Amino acid sequence: MAVTPISELREYAEGMEVELPGFVEEKPIVVKLRRPSMLLLAQEGVIPNPLLSAASELFRSGKTGEKAGIKDMGEIFRVIARAALVSPSYDELEEAGLTLTDSQLLYIYNYSQTGVDALRRFREKQESASLSGDR
Numbered sequence: 001m002a003v004t005p006i007s008e009l010r011e012y013a014e015g016m017e018v019e020l021p022g023f024v025e026e027k028p029i030v031v032k033l034r035r036p037s038m039l040l041l042a043q044e045g046v047i048p049n050p051l052l053s054a055a056s057e058l059f060r061s062g063k064t065g066e067k068a069g070i071k072d073m074g075e076i077f078r079v080i081a082r083a084a085l086v087s088p089s090y091d092e093l094e095e096a097g098l099t100l101t102d103s104q105l106l107y108i109y110n111y112s113q114t115g116v117d118a119l120r121r122f123r124e125k126q127e128s129a130s131l132s133g134d135r
Contacts, residue, residue, distance in 0.1 A: 015086040018111055021103040029104075035112050036083035047079055077105040084112045 015034035022028045041047050081100060082090040085108070093100065100108075 015084075018107075020107050021101065023098070023101065031085060032087040033084045033108060033111055034086055035115065036080065038080070038113075041079060041083055046083065047076065074105070077109050080112050081105055081108045084108050 013034060015032045017030050018033045019028045019030050038047070078090075078100075081104075085093070088096075
């Protein structure tokens, strides 16, 4: 097994193109995302202290306990999206007057924690749920 060259590691760290649900149905958007570390974000103070408990629970189990409300979840997802979005950046979206949808934030969070394969499974679940709901 060969050591991965630093140039290749840098390329991976620049992120990859990921398809997210669009702002309108059936018009997905493609963004470039990287996978930030929730632990480093917390250590660097990017995740505010009041959210650390909710972020810790979300990191460990993939869901938050009763103490963490939807407001906390939303804030954690925004922190992750801000750290994960490479192009366009979170700031560029805000400057354009765009607010990410709940689905987009959830996709970004899922990608940041588990990578692109989890998005495929998540997308398949959503599609099957929407198809069964149409009947």
